[in-house]
Amino acid sequence: MKRRCVEVDERALHKMIGTIIDPERLEDDCAVIPCGDGRLLVASTDMLHETTDFPAGMTDWQIGWMATAVTLSDIASMGARPGQVLLAVGLDRPERLRGIMEGARDCCARFGAELVGGDLDAHGELTIVSTGLGTVEAAQIVRRRGARPGDIIAVTGPLGEAQAALVGYDRHWKELLEPQPRVREGMALARAGVSAMMDISDGLALSLYDLLGVNDCGFSVDTARLPLPAGVPEDEGRELALYGGGDFELLFCAPPGILPVAGVDVHVIGEVIRERVVLADGEPLERRGYLHEWGG
Known part of the structure; x- marks a missing residue:
């Protein structure tokens, strides 16, 4: 009898861990x-x-x-x-x-x-x-859970730069090798009252699905508004921005009225919606990005 090979990724294993410890412990960064x-x-x-x-x-x-x-x-x-x-x-x-x-x-x-x-x-x-x-x-901590319909979706900087370096765009080599954690920006956004936040280490698409997993709402982005890596053709840059890992920018949701936030570069890319889906330009966004995987 042949043994069936099963592919397992890290997020599937996180769900298993949630049967052993409180799953709410696994919701945040x-x-x-x-x-x-x-x-x-x-x-x-x-x-x-x-x-x-x-x-x-x-x-x-x-x-x-x-x-x-x-x-x-x-x-x-x-x-x-x-x-x-x-x-x-x-x-x-x-x-x-x-x-x-x-x-x-x-x-x-x-x-x-x-x-x-x-x-x-x-x-x-x-x-x-x-x-x-x-x-x-305690009053200022920001979690992944907390997004509300009508919130804007925004990021703190260009997406896809690290992946651009890996596929040959050498101008982005430093962004790949010396990532800059958005510490100052994270504290400023927390003080301003953003509703949900996480970093984008595994790519924008997977990060939006991570938010979907802990919120009772959905996320719709407009790819024409994505801040793309410089020096990369637009179509390729959009692909890298959606699915490339290693950026370490912040992805957050917030009531529109809190913007702008002093000292923080904000790129609004979409809106939180009531339906529990992830959309890009009105169509379902492929769940793809940087994942550790194990073959069966």
Whole structure:
């Protein structure tokens, strides 16, 4: 009897985890932990591997920067202020450690966090786990749940730049290798009163479906309004903007009246609707983007 092969992706596994722990714990970019005096601790952890996450040509400094930036981006998506970062490094060659740690330290310093420790081990493949902590007033935290029909849908910057670099547009190489978490923007948007927010690490389309999964409403975007990567033909740029990963911009929903928000570049790309669907130009948007998958 032949064994059936089944493809499993990370979001399917998240659903399984939700049968073991409270599924509401899995809804956001960070875990949320009360810490007294009306404040909340947010915590996030990310694992990156050399073969799947670090493009050829990256310096060790850039690897340390990226490993830290992706975690700070999660903290930014909750409207929180970064605090501490811990880095666990599965190291293939000891001479790489200094550059990695200096990159992580410099990223922390740039965005108001502190590198405070971690762990070190020998690995056949360079593997880094970054853990970040931040704090936010309970009244100002922004979650993925909270979007309401009539809200605008917006992003904080161009989409598809990281993927553009991977397909040969070298002008976007720095955006791919040295992502800039939108920490300042996340805190400003939280203070302004946005209703829902997340970062776009896996692509806009998948992120909209993530919002759909936790909200009782739908999302309709106008692809003519997407901020596209510079120097890329329009049709290709729109494809990259919808489905490319690695951007780390913020995707948020908000009452139209709160815009503009001082100091934040905002690109309005659509509207929250009552029907629980994800639409692009009035048609169902393909659920596609960056996903870790396992073959059966």
